[in-house]
Amino acid sequence: MVLDGASDTSLLLGEADASPVLEENTAGRSPFLLTSDHYGRVLPRVLGDLGLPESELKRHIAWDIGIAGVADALSQHLDAHLIAQRYSRLVIDCNRPPQSPNSIPRISETTIIPGNEGLTREAAEARRRQVFDPYHRRIAEVIEGRSREGIPTVLVSLHSFTPVYAGIARPWHVGTLYQRDTHLPPLLLKGLRAQADLVVGDNEPYAVSDETDYTIPVHGEARGLMNTGIEIRQDLIADDSGEREWADRLANIFGEIETELRGRGMLAA
Numbered sequence: 001m002v003l004d005g006a007s008d009t010s011l012l013l014g015e016a017d018a019s020p021v022l023e024e025n026t027a028g029r030s031p032f033l034l035t036s037d038h039y040g041r042v043l044p045r046v047l048g049d050l051g052l053p054e055s056e057l058k059r060h061i062a063w064d065i066g067i068a069g070v071a072d073a074l075s076q077h078l079d080a081h082l083i084a085q086r087y088s089r090l091v092i093d094c095n096r097p098p099q100s101p102n103s104i105p106r107i108s109e110t111t112i113i114p115g116n117e118g119l120t121r122e123a124a125e126a127r128r129r130q131v132f133d134p135y136h137r138r139i140a141e142v143i144e145g146r147s148r149e150g151i152p153t154v155l156v157s158l159h160s161f162t163p164v165y166a167g168i169a170r171p172w173h174v175g176t177l178y179q180r181d182t183h184l185p186p187l188l189l190k191g192l193r194a195q196a197d198l199v200v201g202d203n204e205p206y207a208v209s210d211e212t213d214y215t216i217p218v219h220g221e222a223r224g225l226m227n228t229g230i231e232i233r234q235d236l237i238a239d240d241s242g243e244r245e246w247a248d249r250l251a252n253i254f255g256e257i258e259t260e261l262r263g264r265g266m267l268a269a
C-alpha cells in the first residue's frame with residue numbers, strides 16, 4: 001500500500017523517521033574512511049511499503065544484503081569512521097547522480113516499484129533533499145574536517161552484489177571497483193588475489209563511471225583522494241559468521257595496504 005501522504009513532499013521524513021545518516025566510530029584514527037551507500041532498507045513512513053510485498057523489500061533490489069554487518073565490524077577492526085545510509089536504495093539511490101534515470105528506480109531488475117511511478121518533480125526533489133543530500137553532505141563535511149586537521153583520508157566504498165542477476169550467475173566472490181585511482185585498487189587486487197580461495201573481479205561485476213556512480217567520483221576522485229569500491233557476493237555474507245569472516249579478511253588486507261602506503265610516504269594529509 002502506498003499511503004496517500006506520499007505526494008505531500010514537505011513531510012517525506014517526519015519526527016518518527018530515523019536520520020538518513022548512520023555513523024560508527026566517528027573518532028576512528030584510521031586513514032580509511034568507510035562509506036556504505038546501500039547499508040539500510042528503511043522506508044520513510046509516509047511512503048508505506050512503496051506498493052511492494054515484504055519479500056521484495058528484503059531482496060537485493062532494496063539494499064546491499066550483508067554489507068551492514070561487514071561495514072560495522074570492519075569499522076571496529078580498522079578503527080575507521082563509517083558513514084552509511086539508513087534508507088533503502090528504492091527511496092533514492094545514493095550511488096547514482098540524482099539526474100540519472102535510475103536515481104529513483106521505477107523498475108529494479110524485473111520488479112516494478114509502484115510507489116515510484118509517476119512521481120512529481122517536487123516529490124523526487126524531496127527524496128533528494130531529505131535522504132540523498134544529508135548523507136553526501138556529511139561525507140563531504142567529514143573529509144573536509146579531516147583535511148583541515150591534517151588527517152589523511154583514503155575512501156573505501158562498501159557494496160555487495162547478488163549472486164544471480166537477470167538469470168546470469170556471477171563467478172566472482174569479491175570485486176574491486178574503480179575508475180581513476182591508480183594506487184589503491186592495484187594494492188587491494190593484490191591483497192585479494194593472494195587469498196587462493198577467492199575468485200576476484202577486477203572492475204567486475206561493475207566498473208565505476210561518472211554516469212552510474214556518485215560516491216567515488218564526487219568524494220574520492222574529484223578531491224584527488226585514493227579510493228576504491230569493494231563488492232562482496234551476498235551469499236558469502238548472508239549470516240553473522242560470513243559477515244565476520246569477510247570483515248576479518250578485509251581488515252587484514254587493509255592493514256597491509258596501510259603499511260605499504262605509509263612505507264611509500266603516501267599517507268601524509
Ligand SMILES: [Zn+2]
Pocket residue numbers: 037038064158159160
Ligand atoms: Zn551497493
